[in-house]
Amino acid sequence: EDKVVQSPLSLVVHEGDTVTLNCSYEVTNFRSLLWYKQEKKAPTFLFMLTSSGIEKKSGRLSSILDKKELSSILNITATQTGDSAIYLCAVLKTSYDKVIFGPGTSLSVIP
Amino acid sequence: NAGVTQTPKFQVLKTGQSMTLQCAQDMNHNSMYWYRQDPGMGLRLIYYSASEGTTDKGEVPNGYNVSRLNKREFSLRLESAAPSQTSVYFCASSERQGLDGYTFGSGTRLTVV
Numbered sequence: 001e002d003k004v005v006q007s008p009l010s011l012v013v014h015e016g017d018t019v020t021l022n023c024s025y026e027v028t029n030f031r032s033l034l035w036y037k038q039e040k041k042a043p044t045f046l047f048m049l050t051s052s053g054i055e056k057k058s059g060r061l062s063s064i065l066d067k068k069e070l071s072s073i074l075n076i077t078a079t080q081t082g083d084s085a086i087y088l089c090a091v092l093k094t095s096y097d098k099v100i101f102g103p104g105t106s107l108s109v110i111p
Numbered sequence: 112n113a114g115v116t117q118t119p120k121f122q123v124l125k126t127g128q129s130m131t132l133q134c135a136q137d138m139n140h141n142s143m144y145w146y147r148q149d150p151g152m153g154l155r156l157i158y159y160s161a162s163e164g165t166t167d168k169g170e171v172p173n174g175y176n177v178s179r180l181n182k183r184e185f186s187l188r189l190e191s192a193a194p195s196q197t198s199v200y201f202c203a204s205s206e207r208q209g210l211d212g213y214t215f216g217s218g219t220r221l222t223v224v
Contacts, residue, residue, distance in 0.1 A: 004153070034212060042115075042201060042215035043154075088153065099213075100170075101146075101153035 002027045004102035006089050012108045017079050021105045023089030024071040033065055033072050036088040038104070043088055046074075079109045114138070117202050117216035124192040124223045132187040132219050134202030142205045143185035144169075144213070145177060147198040154201065160185055192223045 003026045013019055023033065032050045036043035047056045049065035049072060056063050060083075063074045076083055086104040093099070115136045124130055136143065141162045146154040146169075156169030160179040174196060176188045185204075189196060199220050203213040 009151075041217040043213075045212035045214070048212055090154070099144075099156065101155070103151050103153040 002091075002093070002100045004089055004091050004100050006087075006102040006105050008105060009103060010106040010108075012110060013079055015079060015081060015109055015111050017109075018075065018077045019079060019107065021074040021076075021087050021089075021107070022071065023074070023102055024069075025089075025091045025100075025102075026070065027091045027093060027100060029094040030067070030091060031094045032092045034090045034092060034099075035063055035072075035074050036090065038086040038088055039084075046087075048092075076107075079107075081109050081111060083107060084109045115202055115204055115214050115216035117200075117219050119219060120217065122219060122221050124189075124221065126193060126223060128192050129188065129190050130192065131189075132200055132202070132221075133184070134186065134216060135184045136202075136204040136214070137183065138204060138206070138214065139182070140204035140206045140214070141182070143179065144203045144205075145175070145185070145187045146201045146203065147171065147196075148201060148218075149198050157187065157200075189221075192221075194223045197221060197223045 007022045035046040047063045052067035060077045065072045088104045089102040118133045144159040145157040155171050158177040160166045163182045178186045199218050202216040205213045
């Protein structure tokens, strides 16, 4: 059965800290891995990773995929209170539109 | 603003009642999806529509029906609501079957009592 696992499930850090969120997957017919940020409402798209070892960056956020280890990490440097959210990892399969989401990591950044 | 619009934002139903959740996107996306989100379980796909005129079951389709009315609109119907369907429902769309990510609506919080 396809599965996406995230760790930790929740995390509390102080502003300025660097955090690493983990995502691992057991999915047949893997195509891509996606990261989303969910604040109060709808998830918003962060990254899509398809190739192993290539880091994607956006400001203080970066992510990399390791297809050999079936995992990905999302790094956030110099965290701010606005980074507080649930971070969702999802895997897109080649078998047409099948996306499997992990349970999410709830990140709280306190001043 | 362009995006995915869901209605209603909140709804309380009694067990056995029916209702339809509406979703519309104005980005000319081909694919549309309905997800439910429950604590600790992430987002689970209920139904999806790869293109106008087609619909397919996702991971948790039981108790739901969908209609892809046209390219813009994709509705989700609960024929006889059950407390287990209490959840937050998200509609999403994508242009290329998720290859460029998904755009989500703001969600519908449904409580079945």
